[in-house]
Amino acid sequence: MKTINVKVKFIGIFKGALGGGEASIKLKEESPLRELIRELAKLSPRLGHMLIDPELGDPRPNAVILVNGMEITILNGLDTRMRNGDEVVLIPVTHGG
Numbered sequence: 001m002k003t004i005n006v007k008v009k010f011i012g013i014f015k016g017a018l019g020g021g022e023a024s025i026k027l028k029e030e031s032p033l034r035e036l037i038r039e040l041a042k043l044s045p046r047l048g049h050m051l052i053d054p055e056l057g058d059p060r061p062n063a064v065i066l067v068n069g070m071e072i073t074i075l076n077g078l079d080t081r082m083r084n085g086d087e088v089v090l091i092p093v094t095h096g097g
Helices: 013-018 033-043 045-051
Strands: 003-010 022-028 063-067 087-092
Touching (some): 013 045, 013 087, 022 033, 033 045
Parallel strands (some): 003 087
16 A cells, blocks of 8 residues: 655644654545644654643644644534644644633
8 A cells, every 4th residue: 555644733732742843644545633643643643642632632722733724623623634734733722721
């Protein structure tokens, strides 16, 4: 099966958790965004812990996720298919009270 490269940019605390602002991730062609998130969690368990909500197993409460500049809620959410050369940006959501 063909593989693709997806560029991922990390903002704020995500950048610190990974130890850098960018990564290039190899995926199987047409993999969903959720697979990219799983690969990032494997790459950096610290990032995975910060990114993925432990109760929901979902990154959306903790991050705004952009694919090629578009927020994933206007795409297909975590089912958005990744293509070679796509750029994903992870922006932390700050919770406070």
